Amino acid sequence: MLSRVADSVYWMSRYVERAENVARFIDVNFQLMLDEAGGPDRQWQPLVNTSGDHEEFNKRYGAATQENVINFLTFDATNPNSILSCLRKARENARTVREIISSEMWLQLNRSYLEVKAAAEAANWLDSPNEFFTEVKEASHLFTGITDATMAHNEAWHFCRLARMLERADKTSRMLDVKYYILLRSADDVGSAFDDIQWTAVLRSASAFEMYRKRHGRISPQGVVEFLILDREFPRAIQFCLVAARDSLHAISGTALGTFRYLPEKLLGQLCSDLSFISLEEIINQGLHEYLDDLQTKVNAVGAGIFETFFAFKAPQSQKKPARAAGQ
């Protein structure tokens, strides 16, 4: 497929996943506030930190009040990672590849975008924020489902999945990182009911609460960390995501698993192998924040490698053919 098209399919998929994760961050914070006693505002700053755009936010908004943060993360068209911006960019990318994706995928993405845009203009979504963010999440699920059910599982589809899984791995790590940071800051709360609620919130952010309970039962920080990083079966766990991303990468390149021809195959293979053989103790000893930070850097490097290998502009090099026989 065309490099430009692969690039667009890749970013379409990443932006849809990103929009969903922003909605998850915000939604779960709302949930928390409903049974929280610790004062509302301290809950909102970490959300901005999660997105990685806190400098921009502090400059333009100042105080991290609920309203400011939600506006910034949801409807702010100048914030490149707001839900509105993500869906707009996902749709712009989809628009350039409409002949590659199925009509149903386009229809769904266009509809989601128009709905969020209408909500941004109407500004009455605060009446039922939960409903709104649930809709954003569901729109993404619907898109993914439609992608799986209506698009041939061909090269373009694998680029979709590769992008989605890398984005999701990155966002799960950020979710974990920020919450861990808050918990450390309030050491008094460790082991308290509030601590449990916080960790429950982390799990809910990743739709992981129920699946976690089935597997680990009691809520414990170690259990949550292990589940969200190392689980091989839960679809938002980092290991699961990166293994799926690796499978798609190899399906695209045709390189046998366990070997590599291109840089991103090497980087992602090493990352998956690290995750397979690391233990929870080693992660904790290294420091969770340091570990996650390192992981995010490596996932970024995989993304950069994918760009270099598959999307980057290359000028043709004329292969000189042997001179034709004269007198033809």
Place this chain on the structure above:
Amino acid sequence: MRFHQYEVGNFFDEMFSAEGCPRPAAQALVKTIESLPDGELLARQQAAERALLQMGITFNVYGEDAGVEKIFPFDILPRIVSGCEWNRIETGLKQRIRALNLFIDDIYHQQRILKDGILPKDLIFSAKSYREQCAGLNPPSGIWCHITGTDLVRNSDGEVYVLEDNLRCPSGVSYVLENRQIMKTLFPRLFASSRIRPVSNYPLKLRDMLESLAPEHIKKPRVVLLSPGIYNSAYFEHSFLAQQMGIELVEGRDLAVQDEQVVMRTTKGFERVDVIYRRLDDDFMDPECFRADSVLGVAGLMQVYKAGNVALANAPGTGIADDKVVYAYVPKMIKYYLGEDIILPNVPTYICSEENDLSYVLENLEKLVVKAANESGGYGMLVGPHATRQQCDEFADRIKAAPRNYIAQPTLALSRVPTLTGDHFEGRHVDLRPYILYGKELFVLPGGLTRVALKKGSLVVNSSQGGGSKDTWVLADGAPSESVATQRLEAVLPVV
């Protein structure tokens, strides 16, 4: 909803021969609509508009930061053409395209028509759309204009005239296909019983035609559609057609020339391209051959084309036949190349570079429509009856300064079709653009794009100036003109 207050006025009405008198081909439709409860038709129209927006069938409004996209307004009442009338139109279009193609081929080779004095030499060499780079080109099978979108209008005398030929990159066919899709969901029973000739096979025909242009030794040719990109106002159509044909949509930056082949950049390296359906004007196609400042095209493309290693549709250079002065000579061309009389007449045209015509035009500006020879899309035009004295004077000066660049035509009273305006129907002026494919054979898509001037009294059907579109129903030969079963079933169908 009833037609009893509908006024035909002093125009040719496509649906009614007189007040309360639907034409035979329209009777089933009129009955169906009259049997709908109040408000139902409006509800269906709104459902159609919502569907268009959600499908993203929009055109871009340039220069808007918020990404303003508008749907091309759609009117729910179709324009109906009877089978026998269509047969005549189809024959006339085929005749015209055949002659125009012979003309283009002649102009870039021996120029017999100039030597025989049928067309003045100066006319060709002074045309902005004449491309000297195309002289001597030999497109596959000698076909230059593979895709044409001829504009037809009907005057109050009931005759169908050819208004423009559009042999370069005619657009709009995607609306034909989408409008039909929507109408089928809105009036399924009527379609089931009316024997309306289908249009949905257009993308199949188009792809077959394009594949037939590939160099002969290539077994499975790779066809691509070359678009200027997402900011082009017809981008939706480009991606729609590529999708429906199952071919790649490429931009200039995706293509390159390597070893006398056109190749495209893929995730697996460079791959050869055999046929390019280009939706880019000649000028932008190849900076080495045409405009050097173009970044939309592919450097070296024309060299590959001349070597016969890639096919282009349409061939470069076809614009010469779009010149509005050349248009005036089409009846003579048909006589010259085919030895036939023209079937679909031209609109009478005054050529300002001819002395007698010029003085007539200057004396009668307020009655005439004046057009610049090299413009399209409603630019560089004066509609005499709607112009001020000052505008007429300005145009007179321009004509006198460069008579070669202008033609004039009488103002036509375009035919009308009933159009939904709030809670009732009013007549609105329409034109018709059928699409013709020319490969191994000539194919005319039955129907085409009916554009409608939605503003009351307006004669301008362009989308930028309040124009919309309607579905065009061409009935099969001998189709039943009405069906009683239809109307009963249609009335109870839910809104989609």
